[in-house]
Amino acid sequence: MSRRSVNPSRRVADGGLPSVGGLLHPKSRSPPVLTIALVVLGVIILIAYFNSGSGVTVTSREAVSRSEGSCTPEVMQALPYLKKAYGNELHKVLHVGPDSCTVVSNLLKEGKVEAWGVEPYDLEDTDSSCKSLVRKGFVRMADIKFPLPYRQDSFNLVIVSDALDYLTPRYLNRTLPDLARISTDGLVIFAGNPGQQKAKVSELPKFGRPAKLRSSSWWSRYFIQTGLRENEGPLKKFEQAASKNKYKPDCQIFHLSS
Numbered sequence: 001m002s003r004r005s006v007n008p009s010r011r012v013a014d015g016g017l018p019s020v021g022g023l024l025h026p027k028s029r030s031p032p033v034l035t036i037a038l039v040v041l042g043v044i045i046l047i048a049y050f051n052s053g054s055g056v057t058v059t060s061r062e063a064v065s066r067s068e069g070s071c072t073p074e075v076m077q078a079l080p081y082l083k084k085a086y087g088n089e090l091h092k093v094l095h096v097g098p099d100s101c102t103v104v105s106n107l108l109k110e111g112k113v114e115a116w117g118v119e120p121y122d123l124e125d126t127d128s129s130c131k132s133l134v135r136k137g138f139v140r141m142a143d144i145k146f147p148l149p150y151r152q153d154s155f156n157l158v159i160v161s162d163a164l165d166y167l168t169p170r171y172l173n174r175t176l177p178d179l180a181r182i183s184t185d186g187l188v189i190f191a192g193n194p195g196q197q198k199a200k201v202s203e204l205p206k207f208g209r210p211a212k213l214r215s216s217s218w219w220s221r222y223f224i225q226t227g228l229r230e231n232e233g234p235l236k237k238f239e240q241a242a243s244k245n246k247y248k249p250d251c252q253i254f255h256l257s258s
């Protein structure tokens with residue numbers, strides 16, 4: 001009786017292989033441990049994958065907005081042509097716009113050019129070379145909606161990039177004449193093209209409001225309305241030098257007399 005009652009129970013537990021049963025028991029406990037370990041490993045790999053994945057996306061998006069949505073790099077590209085167009089007038093230059101430190105340090109490298117900058121947005125997370133330009137008084141932060149702290153005719157040339165795209169006509173009406181007031185030989189405006197809208201929107205947190213990218217006919221009408229005239233001599237020289245070198249700017253570039 002006792003032998004018969006043991007056998008069926010063993011058969012149920014060990015799948016009818018009583019002799020191997022003793023070995024199977026410890027093994028049958030190990031698969032869950034292995035499964036848990038694999039799941040944990042899988043989760044770790046997935047987390048690592050998504051982290052690295054999102055990191056890559058963010059960097060490439062930033063790169064796009066910087067190269068396509070900003071006219072400040074265009075100032076550097078246009079510099080050889082600006083030199084041709086303005087010659088000696090490229091002596092005392094004020095740059096107004098985001099990333100002014102980069103423009104100013106590049107202009108200072110030119111040797112003959114004295115350069116200053118106004119950064120309209122923020123100078124908080126800048127590198128040490130920018131901090132040094134700020135400390136030495138070459139670059140300052142100022143709200144361009146209000147008159148800039150410079151005397152009349154302080155500069156030969158004032159170059160503005162991006163900044164005006166963020167101003168409504170009400171503020172443009174004050175800012176543009178003020179930029180003309182502080183320059184003697186002209187005002188160069190780098191404005192975004194309407195096609196760049198998308199990239200600009202990604203910079204919204206920094207600038208507070210989306211850029212309003214106006215067409216060249218809008219700007220022309222606006223300049224006439226405000227009594228600003230095109231600076232014909234330098235404009236011609238600039239366009240000649242640009243077409244000779246097949247330089248096609250992504251941004252709109254206006255040359256105004258002051």
Ligand SMILES: *[C@@H]1O[C@H](CO)[C@@H](O)[C@H](O)[C@H]1NC(C)=O
Pocket residue numbers: 169170173225226
């Ligand atoms: C800006 O100035 C122009 C010319 O003086 C004027 O016609 C226009 O109404 C002004 N715009 C605003 C929004 O104040």
